[in-house]
Amino acid sequence: MPVLLKLLTAALFTCLSFAAHGEKLRIVTEPWAPYVYDDNGTMRGLDYETTVIVFQRLGVDVQWQFLPWKRCLAMLDQGHADGALDIFHSHDRDALLLYPSEPLSEVEFALYYANERPHPVETLDDLRGLTVGTxxxxLYSEAFRESTLFNHEPAPSHEANFGKLSLGRIDLLITDRRVGQHVLKALGLEGKVSQAPMVVSRQQQFLAVRRGAGMDLLVQRFAAELKRFKQEPAYAALSEKYGGGPAPTASIPVPEHTVEQQESSAP
Structure with a gap:
């Protein structure tokens, strides 16, 4: 049998194996709007809806579960989940997980300021003496995280940070670009808060699966179909729906080793 035919046959059996045994691919993730979140009982989000479409095209049924990020990682380690949505690539997990060559999305941490108190910063030096809500x-870039030029003031939620910004209790806040646009719209702050031109850090997000029989072929097919879907008008519309559009161009160099932003508080 030709090698190509063998590969295609193996990939087909991999995708059909879950259905043949009455099983579904178990994917865990933490809500991270607008990439993936629960909207009054309906799962939505750019990366969630993209992944659903790709797996539908591959003929793979998926069982989804929302959990705190540390619990998601524990389920992967214990074999209670087959994969995780919106996970950063970490070389520390290469022995456990397989990552598609095509990322789902890219996180861009940016700064926001109130229009009544503008701070259109372009470098970290421009933050000197200011207070930034976190x-x-x-986990932001190392340069930002360890800088002593400005004050770091945490808040329990993105909404709380934007509230403090509106009240003048902080000078700026930092969050992902799409997340910031999502929260601004939800709070009715559009036109009252602006995004600074600087990108603090960038990091790609993936759908990663546990290593196992045939999973490498599944990952290859997922990457190929994902890349194909990203070229279609349907994906452009989905990206625009969830905060697409021009992104800032300036950025601060980031360290090579990074972990999930959701995971940085893990011991």
């Missing part, structure tokens, strides 16, 4: 459990 979110506990999120």
């Amino acid at each position: 979110s506990p459990g999120y």
Whole structure:
């Protein structure tokens, strides 16, 4: 049998194996709007809906579960989950997980300021003496995280940070670009808060699966179909729906080793 035919046959059996045994691919994730979140009982989000479409095209049924990020990682380690949505690539997990060559999305941490008190910063030096709102459990770039030029003031949620910004209790806040746009719209703050031109850090997010028989072929097919879907008008519309559009161009160099923003508070 030709090698190509063998590969295609193996990939087909891998995708059909779950259905043949009455099983579903078990995917865990933590709500991270607008990438993946629960909207009054309906799962939505750019990366969630993209993944659903790709797996539908591959003929793979998926069972989804929302959990705190540390619990998601524990389930992967214990074999109670087959994969995780919106996970950063970490070389420390290469022995456990397989990552598609095509990422689902890219996180871009940016700064926001109130229009009544503008601070259109372009470098970290521009933050000197200011107070920046942060979110506990999120890992920003090392340069930002360890800087003593400005004050770091945590808040329990993104909504709380934007509230403090509106009240003048902080000078700026930091969050992912799409997340920031999502919260601004939800709180009715559009036109009252602006995004600074600087990107503090960038990091790609993936759908990763546990290593196992045939999973490498599944990952290859997922990456190929994901890349194909990203070229279609349907994906452009989905991206626009969840905060697409021009992104800032300036950025601060980041260290090579990074982990999930959700995971940074883990011991």
